[in-house]
Amino acid sequence: xxxxxxxxxxARSTYAALxxxxxxxxxxxxxxxxxxxxxxxFALVSFELFRGAGPxxxxxxxxxxxxxxxxxxxxxGSGWATGMDREFGTLEPTIQAPTPYLYVVVGRVLWNVISxxxxxxxxxxxxxxxxxxxxxxxxxxxFALLFVFVMVTLASVGVIFAAFYxxxxxxxxxxxxxxxxFYIGTGCMFPxxxxxxxxxxxxxxxxxxxxxxxxxxLSIPGYQGFGWGFWGDLAGAVATTVVYLSVAxxxxxxxxxxxxxxGNLSEY
Amino acid sequence: xxxxxxxIETHGxxxxxxxxxxxxxxxxxxxxxxxxxxxxxERGAIFGLLxxxxxxxxxLTKILSTLLLPTQGQAFVLGHDVVRDADWLRPRMGLxxxxxxxxxxxxxxxxNLRYFADLYGIPRTDRERRIDEVLARVxxxxxxxxxxxxxxxxxxxxxxLARGILHRPQILFLDEPTIGLDPKSARETRKLxxxxxxxxxxxxxxxxxxxxAEELCPKLxxxxxxxxVAQDTVANLRHLVGGDRTLDVEAxxxxxxxxxxxxxxPGVSRxxxxxxxxVSRVTLRMRTDELRVDQxxxxxxxxxxxxxxxxxxxxxxxxxxxxxxxxx
Numbered sequence: 327x328x329x330x331x332x333x334x335x336x337a338r339s340t341y342a343a344l345x346x347x348x349x350x351x352x353x354x355x356x357x358x359x360x361x362x363x364x365x366x367x368f369a370l371v372s373f374e375l376f377r378g379a380g381p382x383x384x385x386x387x388x389x390x391x392x393x394x395x396x397x398x399x400x401x402x403g404s405g406w407a408t409g410m411d412r413e414f415g416t417l418e419p420t421i422q423a424p425t426p427y428l429y430v431v432v433g434r435v436l437w438n439v440i441s442x443x444x445x446x447x448x449x450x451x452x453x454x455x456x457x458x459x460x461x462x463x464x465x466x467x468x469f470a471l472l473f474v475f476v477m478v479t480l481a482s483v484g485v486i487f488a489a490f491y492x493x494x495x496x497x498x499x500x501x502x503x504x505x506x507x508f509y510i511g512t513g514c515m516f517p518x519x520x521x522x523x524x525x526x527x528x529x530x531x532x533x534x535x536x537x538x539x540x541x542x543x544l545s546i547p548g549y550q551g552f553g554w555g556f557w558g559d560l561a562g563a564v565a566t567t568v569v570y571l572s573v574a575x576x577x578x579x580x581x582x583x584x585x586x587x588x589g590n591l592s593e594y
Numbered sequence: 595x596x597x598x599x600x601x602i603e604t605h606g607x608x609x610x611x612x613x614x615x616x617x618x619x620x621x622x623x624x625x626x627x628x629x630x631x632x633x634x635x636e637r638g639a640i641f642g643l644l645x646x647x648x649x650x651x652x653x654l655t656k657i658l659s660t661l662l663l664p665t666q667g668q669a670f671v672l673g674h675d676v677v678r679d680a681d682w683l684r685p686r687m688g689l690x691x692x693x694x695x696x697x698x699x700x701x702x703x704x705x706n707l708r709y710f711a712d713l714y715g716i717p718r719t720d721r722e723r724r725i726d727e728v729l730a731r732v733x734x735x736x737x738x739x740x741x742x743x744x745x746x747x748x749x750x751x752x753x754x755l756a757r758g759i760l761h762r763p764q765i766l767f768l769d770e771p772t773i774g775l776d777p778k779s780a781r782e783t784r785k786l787x788x789x790x791x792x793x794x795x796x797x798x799x800x801x802x803x804x805x806x807a808e809e810l811c812p813k814l815x816x817x818x819x820x821x822x823v824a825q826d827t828v829a830n831l832r833h834l835v836g837g838d839r840t841l842d843v844e845a846x847x848x849x850x851x852x853x854x855x856x857x858x859x860p861g862v863s864r865x866x867x868x869x870x871x872x873v874s875r876v877t878l879r880m881r882t883d884e885l886r887v888d889q890x891x892x893x894x895x896x897x898x899x900x901x902x903x904x905x906x907x908x909x910x911x912x913x914x915x916x917x918x919x920x921x922x
Contacts, residue, residue, distance in 0.1 A: 333685070334713060342709050414695060418696065424684040425715075
């Protein structure tokens with residue numbers, strides 16, 4: 327066996343992590359519950375609650391329910407997978423591989439975005455069947471494109487969240503405490519403008535807050551969100567997402583340095 | 595600067611850990627896991643690191659394999675600093691930590707290897723052939739497409755090994771590679787290790803098993819309580835603890851005069867006493883052939899039950915002597 331020096335590729339490593347996520351998903355049917363079944367249940371409950379509230383309010387309710395589920399899937403799924411790496415003891419060999427761990431996380435986040443979109447698609451189909459027709463959306467193409475982008479905003483936060491799972495084994499515990507605060511704080515459940523004004527700066531630090539508000543502007547005529555309107559929301563979503571993705575590399579570098587200093591990669 | 599012929603060189607490596615207990619009232623325990631490790635390993639050889647549990651073997655292995663930063667000191671692997679040049683080193687080194695963990699158990703061995711092959715950038719055109727090759731090498735071909743959760747402990751250990759050599763590393767770190775394996779699998783693993791060395795791979799191996807160290811490692815170090823207590827060839831280590839020949843002398847108790855006469859027999863370089871219930875054992879280590887068994891019998895005429903057994907000094911003797919000496 328001649329020794330060889332190989333050169334990793336970031337894109338290939340990301341694809342490998344995505345593929346591994348798919349394989350693990352297929353190997354364990356329990357993941358159907360949070361990623362595919364829960365969004366449908368949330369959406370059906372919302373549908374029943376707001377059945378008589380008018381076509382756009384129905385869209386609003388379904389959007390909130392669906393986004394809440396997909397938010398969980400996209401944002402927490404990636405961190406959780408890193409937590410599982412700790413538990414399985416696969417974090418050490420993965421960190422020891424030449425590929426920076428960030429690209430593994432990006433691959434997982436991509437899978438979570440895809441599964442979130444599949445979940446969203448299933449919600450849509452179920453609602454169409456139950457309601458006897460598609461929910462009223464003034465600009466379906468724009469809505470679909472923005473929906474995908476909102477998933478990207480979620481993914482950008484998911485990448486940073488995953489770093490905390492590398493940083494400490496207690497990340498899951500902290501995340502569980504903060505989960506519903508994040509749902510509310512980013513406007514998944516209802517518009518952020520309804521929250522006390524002092525909380526707005528914190529909410530606006532998260533890209534999904536901007537993206538979700540933009541999505542509501544686009545899908546609900548007469549919606550009153552942030553004063554800067556749809557384009558302001560969109561610009562804010564793009565800017566904050568770019569910031570999150572730009573700092574992700576640095577965050578992972580720092581986190582990796584920290585765990586190598588602490589020597590806690592095998593703790594779970 | 596590291597020596598070009600060295601695969602590993604460390605200078606004064608220390609590693610401290612702080613472990614914390616409690617939620618409101620944090621209790622911090624400080625541990626010095628490594629206390630100034632100086633080590634040199636030649637390229638293309640097997641180097642063994644022996645030591646009891648908690649001696650610091652895994653800590654040192656993790657530092658050398660870039661998974662842990664030293665608190666102080668410098669370590670070079672293949673001539674590169676393990677802290678500064680980790681990115682250069684990682685594709686060139688393999689690490690086998692072993693055990694039940696460290697594998698994706700819900701997928702097959704082949705898929706585990708595909709994933710790591712991609713992370714290591716093994717050329718796509720070569721990937722499947724390389725996976726088949728390592729699976730054959732560890733004798734897992736038939737089970738390659740079974741989920742790892744169905745594997746026995748030994749099969750998982752083999753898969754760890756397969757992953758460790760998949761990218762053809764120049765240096766391989768094996769942390770207790772045969773622990774928990776049945777004798778046949780352990781023997782196959784040792785055979786594999788020897789074949790890797792024949793291929794030019796440098797092996798850094800930690801083990802509890804003295805016979806394994808003796809069988810595989812021309813040079814080894816004994817680590818005890820975070821310090822290297824000896825580092826040399828097996829023959830020189832034997833010499834260090836008193837010689838190649840050992841006589842075990844057993845009887846129902848010896849008085850001081852008898853012990854003194856044994857101690858002063860010709861050629862005795864090391865003298866150890868142990869008690870096993872009513873039985874006392876004196877171990878005599880010798881560098882020369884001048885002392886014969888009948889001389890021991892002659893020195894202890896009042897013990898008809900006396901048993902004297904001559905044997906070659908084992909690595910276990912060497913290890914126990916060195917570790918116990920360090921403990922004292």
